[in-house]
Amino acid sequence: AQTVTQSQPEMSVQEAETVTLSCTYDTSENNYYLFWYKQPPSRQMILVIRQEAYKQQNATENRFSVNFQKAAKSFSLKISDSQLGDTAMYFCAFARDDKIIFGKGTRLHILP
């Protein structure tokens, strides 16, 4: 069975700094998708970035980028120039066959 592990329950960084959130996963599959979702206090899950496993190039979305290491089954999220609005829970997720498996999340605090 697939599992997703986020080893950092909580992190705090100063505004404008760069922060990296870690994620590892376990699967025997070769084709799958990986996501980072953000859940602010409003509770709505918002897609931050996605990565197809068959693509070697790391995905980027403005200030958000990933470091995808398929062999190591690692999928970290880097947030550059962090902003107060980035404060939220961040969930790493693995997807295959229409099922999405989420990690337990990392609570990120951006400090003014």
Next chain:
Amino acid sequence: DAGVTQSPTHLIKTRGQQVTLRCSPKSGHDTVSWYQQALGQGPQFIFQYYEEEERQRGNFPDRFSGHQFPNYSSELNVNALLLGDSALYLCASSLRQGTYNSPLHFGNGTRLTVT
């Protein structure tokens, strides 16, 4: 363009009771998935509906059941409520052609408290 809407926002029920949660998908979406998010945890997949049928199911007992209507809206029913059913229930919609080509759009959830 309305996103995913869920009702009610909050709900308090007693052990043994039954509850129905509702979800309207984002306009144009035809697939609805339900997730349970316990406090301090990530969401866990309950099941997915497409063309009014359950297509995928996670590791949840039969007390959890659902329905999808012709207008693509969906209901989640939980019977014989247990204290452990207290959680945030999230609905997500997408296009069947590919959950990954059409990423999930989530609602704000229903907070269920079982006393």
